[in-house]
Amino acid sequence: MTNPKLDFWFEFASTYSYLSVMRLPELAAQAGVEVAWRPFLLGPIFKSQGWDTSPFIVYPAKGRYMLRDMERLAQRQGLRFRHPGPFPQNGLLAARVAQLALETTRGIAFCQNVYLMQFDEGQNIAEPEVIAACLEATKLPTDLIDQAQETTNKHRLRETTEEAMRRGVFGAPSFTVGDELFWGDDRLEAAVEWVTQARP
Amino acid sequence: MTNPKLDFWFEFASTYSYLSVMRLPELAAQAGVEVAWRPFLLGPIFKSQGWDTSPFIVYPAKGRYMLRDMERLAQRQGLRFRHPGPFPQNGLLAARVAQLALETTRGIAFCQNVYLMQFDEGQNIAEPEVIAACLEATKLPTDLIDQAQETTNKHRLRETTEEAMRRGVFGAPSFTVGDELFWGDDRLEAAVEWVTQARP
Numbered sequence: 001m002t003n004p005k006l007d008f009w010f011e012f013a014s015t016y017s018y019l020s021v022m023r024l025p026e027l028a029a030q031a032g033v034e035v036a037w038r039p040f041l042l043g044p045i046f047k048s049q050g051w052d053t054s055p056f057i058v059y060p061a062k063g064r065y066m067l068r069d070m071e072r073l074a075q076r077q078g079l080r081f082r083h084p085g086p087f088p089q090n091g092l093l094a095a096r097v098a099q100l101a102l103e104t105t106r107g108i109a110f111c112q113n114v115y116l117m118q119f120d121e122g123q124n125i126a127e128p129e130v131i132a133a134c135l136e137a138t139k140l141p142t143d144l145i146d147q148a149q150e151t152t153n154k155h156r157l158r159e160t161t162e163e164a165m166r167r168g169v170f171g172a173p174s175f176t177v178g179d180e181l182f183w184g185d186d187r188l189e190a191a192v193e194w195v196t197q198a199r200p
Numbered sequence: 201m202t203n204p205k206l207d208f209w210f211e212f213a214s215t216y217s218y219l220s221v222m223r224l225p226e227l228a229a230q231a232g233v234e235v236a237w238r239p240f241l242l243g244p245i246f247k248s249q250g251w252d253t254s255p256f257i258v259y260p261a262k263g264r265y266m267l268r269d270m271e272r273l274a275q276r277q278g279l280r281f282r283h284p285g286p287f288p289q290n291g292l293l294a295a296r297v298a299q300l301a302l303e304t305t306r307g308i309a310f311c312q313n314v315y316l317m318q319f320d321e322g323q324n325i326a327e328p329e330v331i332a333a334c335l336e337a338t339k340l341p342t343d344l345i346d347q348a349q350e351t352t353n354k355h356r357l358r359e360t361t362e363e364a365m366r367r368g369v370f371g372a373p374s375f376t377v378g379d380e381l382f383w384g385d386d387r388l389e390a391a392v393e394w395v396t397q398a399r400p
Contacts, residue, residue: 061249062370064368065381065383168265169261181265181268187269190272
């Protein structure tokens with residue numbers, strides 16, 4: 001019997017995913033928990049709920065609150081949080097490249113660099129040059145960008161997104177341990193604890 | 201200069217408010233924080249966001265998640281959580297009576313009894329007999345129910361709800377310290393901490 005594993009579902013446009021992406025590696029290492037990093041797209045999930053953009057745009061009071069909440073949480077975590085000019089950004093290219101980057105030992109560093117580029121530097125991660133700069137900063141080859149556009153890789157992202165939806169994911173970040181779903185950066189500790197308690 | 205105070209905004213139909221209503225008194229006492237208990241109505245706020253019922257009904261994936269999340273959180277807090285038959289319940293009468301009960305020393309106990317009646321016992325708090333039972337359990341006179349229906353008291357609840365909306369409240373439970381807004385039971389500790397740090 002293998003140890004249970006934590007599936008970590010994140011979307012590159014998601015502000016609260018930034019917090020989890022930056023703190024999950026240390027937390028999981030301390031708890032000895034294996035994590036599968038699963039970039040996915042919120043767009044199709046939001047669409048199925050009748051939204052054509054982020055709920056933080058659809059519901060302005062929630063959007064204003066999110067910005068302040070993120071400022072407070074980022075500060076506590078020692079991170080800078082800058083509201084990106086266009087919001088939500090298009091995380092499609094970043095997610096496709098991340099799938100390939102995560103097959104290397106530098107995948108997590110790449111993901112963190114993309115979030116820092118967006119929410120610390122204020123760059124637009126929809127632009128291929130920005131993703132190229134993230135790859136360079138991570139010492140990964142920039143031709144991953146072309147490879148990321150191949151049909152198999154595109155399909156893979158679509159399948160991951162469909163799997164997320166099937167598993168009840170409706171926002172990001174989310175965490176699953178088998179059938180158990182946790183939603184939001186503020187449930188990260190509970191999700192990690194769930195894995196350690198489920199150990200045989 | 202007076203000490204800053206925590207405004208606690210709660211709605212009787214709200215599942216996550218149950219958690220805060222049960223644990224806030226002890227937490228605030230430990231921190232020496234003064235709390236103003238402000239029952240309000242989510243209905244008019246949801247309506248202004250285009251919903252005619254709870255978001256947990258509007259978005260079924262979110263609703264399914266909330267039930268499981270509440271189960272886990274209630275268990276951790278040593279509470280029972282039973283999904284009330286009709287959901288969301290109509291918390292109007294409970295809120296009106298709570299305004300009067302909170303003018304006595306037994307107001308908090310009354311609020312806790314209403315939540316226990318709903319989420320532990322599974323009763324419908326829209327029914328006057330159920331509210332009467334809560335008053336009796338709290339040793340408060342049941343004629344508060346008639347007093348609660350007086351025009352001044354009805355207006356007061358409407359004004360509190362309008363104040364909540366003006367202050368950016370879009371869900372429950374919420375906490376405000378001056379202009380600082382915290383949303384959700386999982387922000388309760390941060391809100392209490394904010395008060396203690398804002399002390400002169």
